[in-house]
Amino acid sequence: MDNDELTSLFERLHRMPELSLREVETTKAIKEVLGATEGVELLDLNLPTGALARVRGGVSGPAVALRADIDALPIHEESGLAYASANGLMHACGHDFHTTALLGAASALAERRNELAGTVYLLFQPAEEDGHGARMVVSAGALQPLGIRRLFGLHVDPRLPAGVVALPNGALSASVDHITITVAGRGTHAARPQVGRDPIVAASRLVGDLQEVVSRTVDPFEPAVVSITRIAGGASWNIIPGSVELEGTVRTMSPAVREAIRSEVQARVDALGAEGYTASLGWEECCDPVINDSELAEAARAIACDAGLELGDFETSMGGEDFSDLYGIAPGVFAHVGVGCAYPLHNPHFIADEAALPAVVRLHVAWATETLRELL
Incomplete structure (x- = not known):
């Protein structure tokens, strides 16, 4: 998936925001892209919305998972974008960006699947905004049998310059x-x-x-x-x-x-x-709070640097993020990535800079490929 395709996909998803547990068209779009990508296998998440997919490597080995959230907010968009939502809802928290980046990573990993030292699972999680989506994914039981050893997640941050990654030790969110x-x-x-x-x-x-x-x-x-x-x-x-x-x-x-x-x-x-x-x-x-283990965070930072991404400082947020509920599946690492916007998240004027998408795709791919090598 080249940069133009990433941009087109991002704008498509941005136009069609859906609330928690109602992400029907979003789920269809995700499955459409995954289903058309050679080397990606769609799996059953056991939930009405959301998606789960797999990229098998050229050799058997450990498994890691990458996660993106897919739901939007009941905010009337005032961004002025040519591709702004017109349905009274808005991707004011960047979940369209997260979804696009993970779909781009799925494509890139599938192209390099013979080089993977194991399996990468791709989780497109519903209902993060209502605080229960990750818990529902765990309760649905699709992840437990997969033998996942590491989980990686991220969130856009308007306070950071576009493409800059913040990956601190300790607590990130409340x-x-x-x-x-x-x-x-x-x-x-x-x-x-x-x-x-x-x-x-x-x-x-x-x-x-x-x-x-x-x-x-x-x-x-x-x-x-x-x-x-x-x-x-x-x-x-x-x-x-x-x-x-x-x-x-x-x-x-x-x-x-x-x-x-x-x-x-x-x-x-x-x-x-x-x-x-x-x-x-x-x-x-x-x-619960999202808390990065210092050893895992250090390894994830090193991978990000080796992949050519710039690291930035992070201010702990009192915002919430239900990624912590996935820690029962495997140890997890969470990062924030800059999208350079003057407006905060959950604001009707918020805009995620789509120019940062290739860097975030590269980050996902690096986390998956390098962590599989380390775990082998």
């Missing part, structure tokens, strides 16, 4: 928890608040109280975030509603801090009971 809080009071006419129990007032106060959880109960040297991102309640300007719902997220790097924050949030929710409200907390653990 654990992700999804919280929902319901505050129920007693609805009444807005003109007679004294005969009701206003849940909007209590919920508003709770939002402020939750900001103290990090600033006053967590060690300032421990990264942590509590964000309330949605408030829903009420149906009319002259009615005090019976209940209000809050929704948000908690991000941490440490299991101990994660549990401490959960206890503190629960205590503040429970405290509303003393005021006559009924309040409940829902807490969903979406994914």
